[in-house]
Amino acid sequence: MKHVIAFDVSMGKSYMVIYSALKKCIFEGEINHSRPDFISLKHRIEELTESYGEQPYIVFESTGVYSRQLERFMNENGFTFCPLNPLEAKLQCDSLRIHKTDKSDAHKLALTHFSTNRLNRKGTEELFLQLKSLSRFYSELDDELSVIRNRMHKVIQQTFPELEKIFTTKSDLFLNIVQLFPHPDLVLLHSKTVIKNKIRKCTEKNISPARAEKKALQLLEAARISYPAVSSSDVLCEQLKSYARRYQELLSSKERCIDDMVRLAQNRIEYHILLSFPGIGPNTAVRLIAEIGDIRRFDNNRQLNAFAGIDIRRYQSGKTFYKDKINKRGNKHLRKLLYIIVQNMIRHRRLGIITLSNTTIN
Structure with missing residues (x-):
């Protein structure tokens, strides 16, 4: 049986214990997730490997962002290790865990490694780490889009609610029109021809003059009958324009995110x-x-x-x-x-x- 090195990972540091093949603790102490401490850890692992002819078992609980530094250290130095998800670690250590501290957690992980069949791995391919980061970023952008969409709907109901009936609310045309005409009074300042030309410029799609004119007439009619809750000088109009710009930025970021993922995969x-x-x-x-x-x-x-x-x-x-x-x-x-x-x-x-x-x- 090899030596076992176990870590209880926390923010910026870990509590480390080393057990010999005879299940005797020969070292315990705290290490910081810093370059000097990782260099010392590398020397310690290499000394054990040279002395006993094989790399010791390395085990720790994978705690999301806090354990990433330790994982990178293991990957870059070519050490095999066993990262446990929190549920797996809890199930394996519950029978021994009487009180919970960083010290006791590290000792329990080491001791249970002698009696539990755990699979070691030699790092995760960098491609999958990059893809996972991009995927989570995509989810965050999607969540933020939902928030901005709800805020934009709430404000537009007070400034110019008819816009949501004329245009598709997720389209680029709608978002550009919202920035141009957040209030019906701003529409009435222009003629049908001016509005038609603005509509054609507000979309990258090849919209026909006839369709643009139809939308312009609908917009003018909606502006004439609309009775918003606020005036055109209200701060909500600027907020609405800001939300529309942010929504467009988020959509562009999502597209770039997927493009980067496709390029990698x-x-x-x-x-x-x-x-x-x-x-x-x-x-x-x-x-x-x-x-x-x-x-x-x-x-x-x-x-x-x-x-x-x-x-x-x-x-x-x-x-x-x-x-x-x-x-x-x-x-x-x-x-x-x-x-x-x-x-x-x-x-x-x-x-x-x-x-x-x-x-x-x-």
């Missing part, structure tokens, strides 16, 4: 396999790869289901039976993405059947 074989599935496009394919990571680390589909948290949770005691549910103990981002993908597949299947029926009828 386009040479992976799994990317092209996923694209062959109906209902999966470049957007969902790259985000699926980002959230799953290297799929080859899973031995079977049950492990992948558990990672996503969609494995079945069953409860039966005596004559009491509960309806089967999914565990939801896994990657919530992956579960949400899978739900979207399944919806797309159902939609594609329905449209496919309709098309087939139309073809048959014709």
Whole structure:
């Protein structure tokens, strides 16, 4: 049995213990996540490796952003290590954990490593780390878009509510018109021809003069009958313009984010396999790869289901039976993405059947 080095990771530091093959603690102490302390740690690991002819086991609980520095150190120096997710660490250490401190957690992780079969790995490929970061950034942008959209709707109901009936609220044309005419009084300052030309300039799509004129007439009519809650000089008009600009910025950032992910993943074989599935496009394919990571680390589909948290949770005691549910103990981002993908597949299947029926009828 090898030596075991265990870490209890916290913000900016870790509590480290080293146990010999005889399960005796030969070192314990706190290390900072700094270059000098990591250099000392590297020398300590190399000394143990040279003395006993094999690298010691290294185990720690993966605590999100706090453990990333330690993971990078292990990856860059080529050390194999065992990162445990918090639930796994809790289940394995609960039988021994009487009181909880950083010191006791590190000791329990080390001691349970002697009796638990844990898989070591030699770092995560940088590609998957980059994809995961981009995927989480994409989710943050999406959440912010939802917030801005709700704020924009709240304000526009007070300044010029008819705009949401004339234009598609998520279109670039709508967002540009909102910035030009946040209030109906601003529309009435211009003629039909001026408004028509502004509408044609407000979109990159090749909108016809006739359609632009129709929208201009609708806008003028809406401005004449509109009775907003505020005047054109109210601060809400400026707020609305600011929200519209921010919404456009977020949409552009989302597009760039997906472009970066596609550029990173386009040479992976799994990317092209996923694209062959109906209902999966470049957007969902790259985000699926980002959230799953290297799929080859899973031995079977049950492990992948558990990672996503969609494995079945069953409860039966005596004559009491509960309806089967999914565990939801896994990657919530992956579960949400899978739900979207399944919806797309159902939609594609329905449209496919309709098309087939139309073809048959014709």
